Amino acid sequence: MAIHAGAKPVFAEIDENSFNVTPETINEKINANTKAIIPVDIFGRPIDCKGFRELADDHNLFYLQDSCEALGSFQNGVHTGSQADAATFAFYPNKQMTTGEGGVIVSNDQDFIQNVKSLRNQGRAIDTSWLLHDKIGYNFRLTDIQAALGISQLSRIEQFIKAKQQIVEWYNEILGKHSDIRVPSSPSNERISWFVYTPKINFDNLKLDHRDQLVDLLRDKGIRAGRYFVPIHLQPIYRSMFGYE
Numbered sequence: 001m002a003i004h005a006g007a008k009p010v011f012a013e014i015d016e017n018s019f020n021v022t023p024e025t026i027n028e029k030i031n032a033n034t035k036a037i038i039p040v041d042i043f044g045r046p047i048d049c050k051g052f053r054e055l056a057d058d059h060n061l062f063y064l065q066d067s068c069e070a071l072g073s074f075q076n077g078v079h080t081g082s083q084a085d086a087a088t089f090a091f092y093p094n095k096q097m098t099t100g101e102g103g104v105i106v107s108n109d110q111d112f113i114q115n116v117k118s119l120r121n122q123g124r125a126i127d128t129s130w131l132l133h134d135k136i137g138y139n140f141r142l143t144d145i146q147a148a149l150g151i152s153q154l155s156r157i158e159q160f161i162k163a164k165q166q167i168v169e170w171y172n173e174i175l176g177k178h179s180d181i182r183v184p185s186s187p188s189n190e191r192i193s194w195f196v197y198t199p200k201i202n203f204d205n206l207k208l209d210h211r212d213q214l215v216d217l218l219r220d221k222g223i224r225a226g227r228y229f230v231p232i233h234l235q236p237i238y239r240s241m242f243g244y245e
Contacts (some may be wrong), residue, residue, distance in 0.1 A: 002244045008242075011233045019043060019198065023051035038061040041070035043214065044096070044195035045184075046080040053083040056154035064088070068103060071096045078115055086112060091146075097153035099146040107193050164194040171197055180205050196228065 002009045012025040019042045026037055037056055039047045046158050047065070056063035067073070067081040074080065081087025086107035091099040107113050123137025130153070142150070145243035153160075172183040182200040186192050201214070208214055211227065219224040233244040 002038070003241075009238075010034075011244075016044075018045055020045060022045045023055045027055055030061070032057055034061060036064055038064045038066055040066040040068075041073060041080050042069045043198055044073050044193040046070060046073050046075040046190055046192070049075055049078065049080060049083045056085070062086075066218075068193035069095065070193060071111065072191070074191040076189050085109060091150060091153075094195075096164070096195065097157050098152070099142060099150040099153070102140075102142045102146060161191075161193045168194050168197060171199070172217055175199055177192065188197050 012021045012029050014020060014025070015022050015119075021039050026039065030037075036114075037052065039052050041047050052063060052231045055061075063084045063086075065081045065084035066088040067087045070080045071089045071166070072079075081089070086105055086109070087107050088103060091097060092103075093100060105116055107116075113158050118124055118135060119127055119137045120140035122135060122139055123135040125132045125134040168184070168186075176183045177179045179204040182202075184198055192232040203211065203214075206214070215225045215227070232238065233242075238244055
């Protein structure tokens, strides 16, 4: 959407333990042309919300938090995304809850929300005649059936997250016994909603030549596994647009 809006995305390095970008790595990329920051709660693990709030305030930047994988995640007792100017949550079928497709954007800025409501509804003017359009918009509306499913799913979100936490505990108990596997941890000040499980594996001592061999072995045992995101700056479109290698 940044490119659709005429902006240029600039990517920052992640922390190798959390897989999240940090205020420090994004701060290195800020210059006079920067208008906004969009940190991501990757895999359900909260970013440094307080740190990013301070960074945005220091540079007078709009702070949009991509919490699409982190519904139900908390940091210091506060739901992730709450300290941003706006935050997004996704309801694709593999998320913590689902509406089949779609998601929500949240903000305490009522002017921002009114603008979003107009944009998602074909640019129609708010609180005026039904078919008046005062901006170029999109058709991003959830259907009533999707909304009803979402309300039902949201009422069970704690049940879903509890089940995920139990699975993580099982995996950590079993895999944590192996010196070549570093299991993901949950800091005491965080509640992670565990979008996916991401152990780190040292292949040096394993009798495998490639990561994909392990994936195949797990799948043969009925355990779903696989590599996940291609680094976003290496997506073909960004390679061609910006020359990333």
